[in-house]
Amino acid sequence: MTDQSFDVVVVGGGPGGYVTAIRGAQLKLKVALVERENLGGICLNWGCIPTKALLRSSEINHLLHTLPEYGFSAENVKFDLDKVVKRSRGVAKQLSSGVAHLLKKNKVTVFDGTGRLAGKGTLAVEKDGKPVATLKAKHIILATGARARVLPGIEPDGRFIWSYREAMVPDIMPKSLVVIGSGAIGIEFASFYRNMGAEVTVVEALPRILPVEDEEISAFMHKQFEKQGMKLLVGASVKGVEKGRDSVTVTIEAGGKAQKITAERVISAVGIVGNVENLGLEQAGVKVERTHVVVDGFGRTGVEGIYAIGDLTGPPWLAHKASHEGVVCIEHIAGLKPHPFETWNIPGCTYCRPQVASVGMTEAKAKEAGRKVKIGRFPFIGNGKAIAMGEPEGMIKTVFDAETGELLGAHMAGAEVTEMIQGYVVARQLETTEAELMHTVFPHPTISEAMHESVLDAYGQVIHF
Template sequence: MQNYQVVVIGAGPGGYMAAIRAAQLGLKTAIIERAELGGVCLNWGCLPTKTLLRSTEILRLACEGAPYGLVLDSAPRFDLATAVKRSRDVAKQLNRGVHGLMKKNKVTVMTGHARLLGKGKVAVVDAGAEQEVQAKHIILATGARARAIPGFEPDNETIWTAREAMVPKTLPKSITVIGAGAIGVEFASFYSTAGSKVTILEAAERILPLEDAEISDMLAEHLRKQGIEIYTGAYVENQKTTTCGVKVNFTKSGSPQFVESEKVILAVGITGNVESLGLENTKIQIDRTHITVNEHCETDEPNIYAIGDIAGPPWLAHKASHEGVIVAELIAGVEDVHILDPKSVPSCTYCFPQVASVGITEAQALEQGFEVNIGRFPFIGNGKALSLGESDGMVKTVIDKKTGELLGAHMIGPEVTEMISTYALARTLETTEVELMRTVFPHPTLSEALHESVLAAYGRALHI
């Protein structure tokens, strides 16, 4: 039986980062993965979808290129097969990269399904063969999978999860997306730009319901202008196969309605991968398919930790990665291990236009009793946005009136998923409005809108 100081179960963004950091700190480390290194995010989630969205971004730019001087002899044609192949090639390249990182850091990679046996023992089953390893510390990073709706079980034909939606053989003429969180909105944006007729059904009263209400409403307006049909407050009831594909019955305001399409994409949240892990052999507690942990990602079982999607929200790859580093450093006895503040984890949605945020919304700030200054700066007042031809959207900041703390920042518009890091850094550094106002932002850049939004919160905006 092999003995390790750290065994990581699951090789997604949280797991492989935990393994790398543990190895860097001199701990003998193994990682166990039953599928692909890099997990869902790298192979079937974050990166492949962004690659597909890049393809339709180029298509959109080509279609709108005439005012920029782009002359095409015929209308641009979208080759779906080429876009899908490029997406898969990028995923394969990244997967090879993770293999290289494991080798570089001397992390032992084991293939198979892991099961906790108790007292630090882990069974690894692969192709019917079983072996056991002993670990002083165990990190659970098994992630999550798409949640299904009763009566809407994925069938790889008409009802898809994100995985099937990433590798379509042909472009559907019409698609119904159930769920308007980040995943649902991104697929709606991709397929609509590619040429499908897209309908979104969302049970909440607005799309991207976790984002600031103003941003959600602005995005809905833009998506509708692009031809996407959106029903909020829509509760799906059942579905029926038709000659066209599938008919989804739903109720809105108590009124029965339906929509027909060739395909349905389920994007209604996730379920933690906690089954068959041997948790019954431990004191680990589960709450709605997610493992209960404290601020250090410790479970109720000594020396067993849980990170990433399996440990609860926010369900984001970068949150999982940071938790992996935190746990590795905690195990290694690093002094002053930082605690992750969920409110300082940025959120990004890569639809068109992009959406990004960090911190709390205006409504949450008021509910929590803050007196706030709100700054809004539209991209129509930003020279770089005008030169790009993408002047729709705005930057909104929520600032504590008493202390000047940046409570939250919410953006919709060009490249906001890149710019949100500035505000995330500001929160980490506990920057107030004074430092943000005194910071020199280069011109001409989109980032000037970040500066102007803070100025606007105090009636000092210069370009509106």
């Protein structure tokens, strides 16, 4: 057991915590980081990164089964599930080791254990119930993240009902699967398992899948998934789950009618709750609302010396949001006077097939805010590169303020849109109007030309459709 003093102590080593710690060290602060499990947090070890490795494998499986479209043929195409999972875990391990190296390189002191507020400027660190250290710091930043919400009666059991963890390391490739929830997590798993050959049913309580996306994008993706053979039940609720010897029967109610669906496995992906327990928040006087810590634009909780960032503070639950929020917080502590953190320009990406990406206001939100809008749309079927790639299914939608030309939002579905969305993010950050975008030269042939055409369409100047 050791007593040590630091300028800043960060609790949680995910993409919010470790980035904050490194930035603090760059600013010549003496920084400690406390992590109870794996550096890189859920995102790197059990979320963003390993799921993308799995999805890459499923994309390859899809391509291998569509080889004739590209002039190739192959017989007896199959996959080794153990190797697919092993590759995913290997990618996560490699990057987690990289985070450890970066922290060491920047002279951040790392403590293995669980942190708990223990008085003003004090954090007690324990491991397996035993004291490890008492850390003193003027500034304590909480970055403990969030976890999957568990619904009563649908608790993951590690066998028939999976959380995201079991879904990432499956012991079998189920022939049939029910996914409860159609947000980014649920849809990514639905897409992975469907592309690997499983019969997939998605159950969504709200009236449409991908409910945070623009309605047109949701409708477009609904059709795409149905073409792929998914069964989508919207406005539906799970009334019960009955486990059998080798399967699970899910009772679903939609439109006043109940139906039973039997599948080999169920994935529960019904939301996020903040990791606020056992941190000493109540004793410290930190305000918590609906499992999330309340903060201002600099991560301040209202209690002197205590800050919170990332998923712990609420939506959007995104790694890049957590990292940026942490940088703003630590730069404020260091006296650099950064702009307060805001969520108005945080892009969202869903890595299903085809991909989905968006930033800013949907058309409906813009109208609710009293904006008069101009809408531009462009389908991938009008884009030469998309057709040449064999990826003609996609669309881009842009939302402009009709009076000022401000780019209010951009919404995309199709191949590689998660890479392209940053173009619109930069445009919004620079407060670009339609004039600058219309006069920007986009390279040919690229899918990004569809972004330009969507802008042109909003102002009646579209060329290729």
